[in-house]
Amino acid sequence: MLPSLDSLAEAVINSFFDPRQLLDEAFNALPNLQDVAFHLGFRKGIEKRRAVLPPPIEVLNVLGFDTDWKRMKAPARIQVERSWSDERIRHSLRRLKAKLSVDISDRPPSSRPEGMPHRSPLSRQDTHDTRSSSMIVPWDRSVVRSSAGSNDRPDVHSPTSYRIEVWMSTGLNATTRADIRHLQRSYLPPQASPVHEWLTIMLHRRAQSAFRYIFTYSAHQVQVPLLSVVHMSTPASYHPALVLHDFELLNAAHALLKHLIADGADPRFQPPQRRSNQAGLIDEQYAHENNTTPPARAIQRTLAPSGSWRRVLVLPDDARVDVAEVQDPSQPTQVAIDGKVVGLYRTLPRSLALVISAVGTPHEHSAEHVPKFPLLEILAPAAADATAPATISIPDLWAIVYTLHTLLHTQETIPVVLDDPALHSLYYRTPSRWRLPPTPPSHSGWPDNPVHHHEHPSPSRRPAKRSPPPTSTVEASKRLAAWTAVDRHILPEHKVIGIGSGSTVPYVVERIVAQGKKVNKDRVFIPTGFQSKELIVNAQLLLGDVDQYPVIDVTIDGADEVDHDLNCIKGGGGCHLREKVLAEAADTFVLVADYRKNSSVLGTMFKQGIPIEVVPFAYTKILQNLHLLGSPNAVLRMAKAKAGPVVSDNGNFIIDAPFPEEMMKDPYTLLTRIKMLTGVVEVGLFCHMAKAAYFGNQDGSVTIKWHDGRVEQVRADKSPLVEKPQPVLSVPDPAPAPAADPSHGSAKAPPPATAAAAANAPAEPATKAS
């Protein structure tokens, strides 16, 4: 429930100049930052109520971003002269509309103002500010006020400029959400455990958590978030990286490790108490480090050198973690557990530290800013020796993270980047040492669970108008997938529903209609293109658009091919721009397809290439660039019944770009590379977006691949079609897989296999428009 604007305005007024209180209020009341931004920044109503904007708060690097990150933030600046009175400052702030960033700067003071400490109590940032004029200084109101007219002698420690900025995100966008899912899958153990849950919740809600932690930390001047997701761009790669910062990581790593190594006796996770010992380490577990008999399952720090190795940790299961002597920090240094090298780490070039530490600050992409700490990257052993393992197990990874923190604990911040492509295939192994029985994945999953079937009476039990049975196995399996997905995901409480494109989607609409007029009357349906708009209108459902409903409960869409990670190729029908917008807007995005689309590597079944929507005037250049990128056969998609190219619903051209299998194995990297080409509007690769993919099978069963890696089979006798067995399921398939045919529409339309079938065939559901 959102609070009323009145109560929020009240909170804002009452907490003026008290950022902690303000944000606490806001966070208690609002579900996410988007709403904070909206209510505090963008509502004129607040202004009318004479509320003020949020006071200056230093918030750095709070959120992940994407290439459009600027759109996610609402910076605004106000210059405040030191001589201004409180009233005048307030007045100016009140006038600042629809903005969330406040930058207060003044001329360099000629002197240290009266009452101003030699170093502000929050002085670590100050010293940075004097050097680079770019770091954010906490605003001490009394400093601003009292500075005018002082004749005190200059103070080298006083900042020469006060610059205060407030950055609030307007929320996570779906790309970032997809990144988080990807990272969560890559770096956390695939099991339902309290620690796992805790970490995933932190990932998902990192905006809020980060904010909270920033406030906790700001008292200690540690202005870093717990986690951020950034897109790392290096000449070789462009992909999301999880950047783990600071002490909270230590807690997380510690807890996770403890849990991973524990024999299951410690099911409830409590973040460790934070108590610093003399070395500045969190010592909940280290109180015993001088004891001869360590308690069971404590992680012990032991910084003993032994030859060219240094023992850093003894893990709760007595495994020893050793780190090789660092020769050259930029070269990979080995980390071994029980004498076996499990990973490497190295210090990345300073330019990357600059990139990462500027994320979310105004200095992003600029060189003004001086990175405070080097950035460490964790690599799989194969990075140094091709014959060594190319993967790191999740427990080992966290052991390395923890080891690095133990080694480098004197740093205020220890950014660690996990972004090596080899790490994308982190595996979860359970050798005896880790004693972790793999927990069978729970059906309930987290947080966006599959629906509770029992709460939702299947529409098949209601009298519903049925369209005639499909005439081929392929069509029957499309319907099977569509119906099963609708039954499971379109629940009575879902009011805004995205309808995708393609030949499977008519069955989705059919099943939704079968849920009855009563439930559908207060639903609105958002189309992904001309075809789905027609379907919605013809079914007499209420049509809406995504600009009216930017948040969709569920979007169901077809796909051209789906891999094991639920990455998929879409856009065979040229609708992938709108499809992606609707997929991103949806809380739950579900794919439906027949068995031919179920694949392990994209491009093996759907060979015509990745559909890429481009602005028309740039197509030749983009084709050239795609050839260079690794797709020499990329072509402009030509229309069938018209001379010239296919023109999308958005007036753009479509290019089909087949890439070699090696590149298709890492669709996310490929997606980001193609997307970076100027003139590309959208790429038909949907990575880590779907929650589930439903495939209808030839035998009447349904295979469901879930986003967390589970694969579920719905037996034929449990399928929604079973009530009324479909008569024609034995007609052979038209083709094992969609052929490489640039005219997607005709390639997909399933030809009736026999003349008899064709004669009996009732009107086929609409195929996509091309």
Ligand SMILES: O=C(CO)[C@H](O)[C@H](O)COP(=O)(O)O
């Ligand atoms: O992405 C699409 C259109 O742009 C379609 O969803 C995709 O091509 C699958 O279509 P079909 O269900 O006909 O195989």
